[in-house]
Amino acid sequence: LAAKLIDGRKIANEIKDEVKFEVEKMVKEGRRSPSLCVVLVGDDPASKTYIKNKIKACQYTGIESRSIQLPETIKEAELLDVIHGLNNDESVDGILVQLPVPDHITERRVCNAVDPSKDVDGFNVINVGRFCSDQMTFIPATPAGVMEMLRRTGIETFGKNAVVCGRSKNVGMPIAMLLHADGIYETKAGDATTTICHRYTPDDQLRIFTKTADIVVSATGIPKLITADMIKEGATIIDVGINRIKDEETGKTKIVGDVDFNEVANKADLIKVVFCLLMSVFKELRRWDKIIKCHAKICSHMHQMLLRRFYV
Numbered sequence: 148l149a150a151k152l153i154d155g156r157k158i159a160n161e162i163k164d165e166v167k168f169e170v171e172k173m174v175k176e177g178r179r180s181p182s183l184c185v186v187l188v189g190d191d192p193a194s195k196t197y198i199k200n201k202i203k204a205c206q207y208t209g210i211e212s213r214s215i216q217l218p219e220t221i222k223e224a225e226l227l228d229v230i231h232g233l234n235n236d237e238s239v240d241g242i243l244v245q246l247p248v249p250d251h252i253t254e255r256r257v258c259n260a261v262d263p264s265k266d267v268d269g270f271n272v273i274n275v276g277r278f279c280s281d282q283m284t285f286i287p288a289t290p291a292g293v294m295e296m297l298r299r300t301g302i303e304t305f306g307k308n309a310v311v312c313g314r315s316k317n318v319g320m321p322i323a324m325l326l327h328a329d330g331i332y333e334t335k336a337g338d339a340t341t342t343i344c345h346r347y348t349p350d351d352q353l354r355i356f357t358k359t360a361d362i363v364v365s366a367t368g369i370p371k372l373i374t375a376d377m378i379k380e381g382a383t384i385i386d387v388g389i390n391r392i393k394d395e396e397t398g399k400t401k402i403v404g405d406v407d408f409n410e411v412a413n414k415a416d417l418i419k420v421v422f423c424l425l426m427s428v429f430k431e432l433r434r435w436d437k438i439i440k441c442h443a444k445i446c447s448h449m450h451q452m453l454l455r456r457f458y459v
């Protein structure tokens with residue numbers, strides 16, 4: 148059986164068109180379009196690319212966007228002031244502080260400074276708490292994207308075995324939360340029996356777990372961690388890894404995932420794998436207001452991001 152590829156780009160484009168439609172509807176009804184503000188500290192080239200793609204996706208969907216670039220040397224207190232200003236700015240619906248921040252700034256303090264109702268990354272501890280209690284909130288983008296890809300591809304998670312490689316607070320842990328938690332609650336999680344593997348999982352154990360998995364999600368940053376012989380026939384693999392490596396033939400830098408794509412693809416007649424190299428990111432934004440309830444979604448594909456808001 149040949150491997151079936153989940154087309155992350157196609158799913159992302161579908162979502163973007165849905166968001167565009169919602170924004171147009173809002174504007175037609177006389178409401179202003181939603182707005183996103185992205186804050187970047189320093190000028191890391193990868194971060195700049197991510198931000199550029201987020202803004203491009205906003206433009207496509209009709210979402211207002213702006214970015215604030217701050218110097219690498221900015222004091223933590225000054226950055227917190229910028230965030231507080233955005234929290235109080237009624238014209239801003241979503242705030243994204245691009246991570247990582249420089250070492251002299253405490254990431255947790257920055258994440259907690261973002262108003263929970265504008266925290267489209269879902270990194271404020273209040274939103275993390277809501278999420279871990281199965282309550283509706285902003286769900287971190289990559290995990291939400293993984294679930295959206297599974298749902299839109301019709302891959303069942305209920306009662307299945309899932310393995311998540313990686314336990315980072317922004318990626319691995321929330322993916323495992325969404326896969327294992329109870330689907331009857333607000334986060335509509337996957338009800339899968341979920342195993343979390345991490346750097347201290349011995350290789351032979353990792354293999355035992357992945358072999359029995361119906362779904363493997365890898366988010367470790369280790370190229371070729373997942374090879375074809377570790378995968379059960381008919382399993383679904385979602386590769387969230389983004390690794391910049393040097394191509395041995397051309398000498399150029401290229402981006403690869405955690406899964407040995409060529410090996411898996413070559414053995415595809417033996418192993419039916421649903422494989423996604425590219426990452427699709429999808430976010431939920433929920434904002435509670437006394438008069439209106441406002442709901443927005445952010446979606447991104449390879450860090451293209453967009454935001455949707457509509458009144459319920």
Ligand code: ADP
Nearest residue numbers: 312313314315317318319344345346366367368
């Ligand atoms: P990200 O934020 O993209 O998840 P991090 O670098 O923060 O990336 O986290 C990498 C994760 O991968 C960590 O949770 C780490 O424990 C996990 N990891 C590292 N090596 C292995 C391995 N051999 N098997 C499974 N998980 C691993």
